[in-house]
Amino acid sequence: MGRRATTRRIGIADVALKAGVSHATVSRVMNGNFTVDPTIAERVRAAATELNYQPNPVGRSLALGKTDxxxxxxxxxxxxxxxxxxxxxxxxxxxxxxxxxxxxxxxxxxxxxxxxxxxxxxxxxxxxxxxxxxxxxxxxxxxxxxxxxxxxxxxxxxxxxxxxxDYGQGIQELAEHLVGLGHTRLAFLAGPARSASNGLRLAGLAKFTAAHPGIELQMLDGGSTFEAGHQSVDAVLASGATGILAFNDLVAMGLLSGLHERGIRVPDDMSVTGFDDIPFARYTTPTLTTAAVPxxxxxxxxxxxxxxxxxxxxxxxxxxxxxxxxxxxxxxxxxxxxxxxx
Amino acid sequence: MGRRATTRRIGIADVALKAGVSHATVSRVMNGNFTVDPTIAERVRAAATELNYQPNPVGRSLALGKTDxxxxxxxxxxxxxxxxxxxxxxxxxxxxxxxxxxxxxxxxxxxxxxxxxxxxxxxxxxxxxxxxxxxxxxxxxxxxxxxxxxxxxxxxxxxxxxxxxDYGQGIQELAEHLVGLGHTRLAFLAGPARSASNGLRLAGLAKFTAAHPGIELQMLDGGSTFEAGHQSVDAVLASGATGILAFNDLVAMGLLSGLHERGIRVPDDMSVTGFDDIPFARYTTPTLTTAAVPxxxxxxxxxxxxxxxxxxxxxxxxxxxxxxxxxxxxxxxxxxxxxxxx
DNA sequence: ACGCTCCGAGAAAACGCTTTCTCACAATTC
DNA sequence: GAATTGTGAGAAAGCGTTTTCTCGGAGCGT
Structure with a gap:
């Protein structure tokens, strides 16, 4: 059986009692079924509002087989x-x-x-x-x-x-963009290994390198967070790359912050791109070049x-x-x- | 009655049938009731796993009067x-x-x-x-x-x-901090009027001004978003204040971004503080002074x-x-x- | 005036589960 | 060996709805 006898929530039965009809009729009225006599319907509605009746969604879900x-x-x-x-x-x-x-x-x-x-x-x-x-x-x-x-x-x-x-396409466009700016040494700060989207980026970059034999592209381990980007400053600097493709905007922001601490000027000394275009990307310093995903x-x-x-x-x-x-x-x-x- | 006869999800009845017991017993077994004969319990459990039975939470919720x-x-x-x-x-x-x-x-x-x-x-x-x-x-x-x-x-x-x-206390500390740095002209970028926390900040600032008669504190209309902060650059510059208390970190970041565009150096020309210490606050350029809320x-x-x-x-x-x-x-x-x- | 259809509302079943109630049977006691 | 206690599992009620089924009565036609 059900739960203990707390101050029971008011249910369809209470409304039915007050309006002097059956639960069935109350249900019909509540669901806008028009086969109910307007007089009675009004009576039910009055009783419902007076008792402040609100159908129990759980019971409703069970009967209807859906939970909304x-x-x-x-x-x-x-x-x-x-x-x-x-x-x-x-x-x-x-x-x-x-x-x-x-x-x-x-x-x-x-x-x-x-x-x-x-x-x-x-x-x-x-x-x-x-x-x-x-x-x-x-x-x-x-x-x-x-x-x-x-x-x-x-x-x-x-x-x-x-x-x-299409992360593959997006990362290619970012890489092309950097190349268009004269960068010849790029680096990619990779994301989590289990992430499928990281795989797509890698595939896109493979296409990119195939199309641009003259461009160097290093793969750096990263992550998907601020911290990951921030911590990869050393690796980035050691790479000698001037164009950095971060896994996403978060990583890019972490990197930006780390570079700023080191006195590296962006974009004068180094270019950084993100991915996703999270709302914050518009407000970083400098504002972040990225691939916008809706x-x-x-x-x-x-x-x-x-x-x-x-x-x-x-x-x-x-x-x-x-x-x-x-x-x-x-x-x-x-x-x-x-x-x-x- | 219930819903149409789709490929009915398997229920407690199916398990009961397969195990040759009543639903009651199945329910008992599923809920770890030990009054069931181990042999039968095992049979039920076998049937349940074989049918891949998972109790329907809606039915359960109705019977138990709770939804977890x-x-x-x-x-x-x-x-x-x-x-x-x-x-x-x-x-x-x-x-x-x-x-x-x-x-x-x-x-x-x-x-x-x-x-x-x-x-x-x-x-x-x-x-x-x-x-x-x-x-x-x-x-x-x-x-x-x-x-x-x-x-x-x-x-x-x-x-x-x-x-x-305690937003009132927090904003006071921020203001004191700015005063400690030698700022005498402050401005507060207010948040949404309906926000209770904005009211608390205002109350805190009232205390602050009472305690520091020599300090000027202007109230500027703002909001709670990036955009609000970004758009208030003009008002901030016009105010002549050198220490800006933004409603929250978001607003501060928007302001930071706007100031950067104008060539105003932070903190050399102007100091900006946020509130909340959202994760991003650690990675803005420059990193954001704020009141950390857990x-x-x-x-x-x-x-x-x-x-x-x-x-x-x-x-x-x-x-x-x-x-x-x-x-x-x-x-x-x-x-x-x-x-x-x- | 009789029967037929139609309409509106109550009775009851169904949704899928938990839990009390009940009872058959086995085990214990005197 | 009969009465008694105990144990374990089925029957059934209940959770709060919706919806089908059913049926009494009103309205209509001939």
Whole structure:
């Protein structure tokens, strides 16, 4: 049986009693069913407002088989990129009367599957944001998580809409941009190894080096955070490169800060680029050249795909391939002409 | 009746059938009730794993009268402060097996009450984060939202734990710091009028001016965002002040950026301070002097208060007054000795 | 005036689970 | 060996809704 006899929340039965009708009728009125006599409907409505009745969503969910809630799993809620996606998702979903339940895997890829499952069972759908798990695991998990939308990953089956960012293209454009400014010695501050988007960047850079044999490109280990960027100052300086491609804006900002402490002038002595165009990128000193990804729009789009999935009958046509977002080169003041070779 | 006959999710009945027992027994086994014969328990467990059975949380919630979920209402999810609180809350709650449902009021104070109510009904408790609504409304709403934890606001009744930051003290310390550096003309870039924390800052500054008759302090309209800070450059320059107290770190960063564009050197020509110590404050150029608020800890503490509320019987002793967090002056490079008067 | 259809509202089943109640059977006691 | 206690599992009620089913009564046609 249920819980103890606290001051019971007022329920549909109370309204029914007060209005002198059955629960069924109250339910009908609350849901705008017009087969109810206007007189009675009014009586019910009066009773409801007087008792300040609010339907219990849990009971409702059980009966309806839906929760009007979607879940999102992110690897790290402290990353502005994921925060922005979450925000876009949340705002867009709210527009349609849906709520968002969050789950942070703290970059622990082994937790993702459990978290995703738990969240999914409580919700009508799931957005999996840049999952760190292996392809095989994702593939195996996907069917049980449907309806689901992927961000920055794909599955082979076409049931799962996927939102991708063309990091490869973006990083190439950044590299080209630096080359256009006369830089011949570049360095890439790589991100987390498990990150699929890091892989895409590497692939893009491979294409780039193939197309520019004369350009030197060093690979430096980094990370995805401020601290990572800040700590890589020494490695960057040791590399001798004059054009630095940071994994993302956060890393670039950390680097900028470290360089400033060392008295290295940006962009006079060295050029630095980021990736993502987080809101802060516009306000660093100097302002950050980056590849702009429409991150909040990504979240918003994720909801729209999800909404389509939820609304139509399951037996729907596959969504086709992933939607690919092209980053847009955003030239600001952290990149400039290469210093004269000494 | 329930929903249509899709490929029904597998439920407790299926397990019961497969194991040749009643649902009751399955439920007992799943909940670790030891009054079940080990042989049968094993059989049930086998059936459950074979069918990959996972209890439906909605049914469970209805029967148990709890959802293992808490809600949080924030005024603006794009504000790093609220993001950090959300993160702290989410991580701490996850530790105890609770999930977080988010609601963003988009700074629309009239929406807060509805959002809060909706979220509360779906959850076991609610964290109201810096609500913009009027005192009277908050007071009226509070009883129906219990259990609830407030951040940056209080109610007169002591049932609602409240987490406060002593913005008044913090801003005074920042002002004193600037005075200590020789600044005699200060300006405060105010935040949103509806923000209670802005009120606290103003009160603190009132004390400050009372204690320092010789110091000039101008009040400038600002906001709470980058853009606000960036746009106030003209007003700041026009004020003639050399020490600027920004409403928060975001505003300070926007201002920093604007000043840099104008060629104003910080801190040589002008000192700028923020508030909150968001992670970015450490990596601006120059690094930002600010008053550090333990924001993620705030979220974490909010969960702990909530947990206490949820765990013990309702008839508990009042939590006492609000918990007050003292900001800590964090001197970095954006503040320096006042320029020589010309 | 009789029967037929239609309409509106109550009764009851269903959603998926937990938990009390109940009872059959085995084990203990005198 | 009969009465008694104990134990373990099924039956059923309950959580708060929605929705189908059902049925009484009003309205209509012939």
């Amino acid at each position: 809630t979607i879940g999102i799993v992110v690897p790290d809620l402290s990353n502005p990129t994921f925060q922005a996606i979450l925000r876009g998702l949340s705002m867009a979903a709210a527009q349609d009367g849906y709520r968002v339940l969050i789950a942070d895997s703290s970059e622990v890829s082994s937790e993702e599957a459990i978290l995703a499952g738990e969240a999914r069972r409580r919700c009508d759908g799931l957005v999996l944001c840049a999952p760190r798990m292996a392809d095989a695991e994702l593939e195996e998990l996907a069917p049980s998580l449907q309806p689901m939308v992927l961000i920055n990953r794909t599955t082979v089956d076409t049931h799962t809409p996927s939102l991708m960012v 991150i909040t729009e990504l979240g918003q789009q994720a909801w729209h795909r999800m909404r389509d999935l939820i609304r139509q009958v399951p037996s729907d046509a596959p969504a086709g391939g992933p939607t690919v977002f092209e980053p847009k080169l955003e030239v600001r003041s952290s990149s400039g002409t290469a210093p004269a070779t000494n | 979920t808490i809600g949080i209402v924030v005024p603006d999810l794009s504000n790093p402060t609220f993001q950090a609180i959300l993160r702290g809350l989410s991580m701490a709650a996850a530790q105890d097996g609770y999930r977080v449902l988010i609601a963003d009021s988009s700074e629309v104070s009239s929406e807060e009450a509805i959002l809060a109510g909706e979220a509360r009904r779906r959850c076991d408790g609610l964290v109201l984060c810096a609500p913009r609504m009027a005192d009277a409304e908050l007071e009226e709403l509070a009883p129906s939202l219990q259990p609830m934890v407030l951040i940056n606001r209080t109610t007169v009744d002591t049932h609602t734990p409240s987490l406060m930051v 924001i993620t800890e705030l979220g974490q503490q909010a969960w702990h208060r909530m947990r206490d509320l949820i765990r013990q019987v309702p008839s508990d002793a009042p939590a006492g007054g609000p918990t007050v967090f003292e900001p800590k002056l964090e001197v970095r490079s954006s503040s320096g000795t006042a320029p020589a008067t010309n």
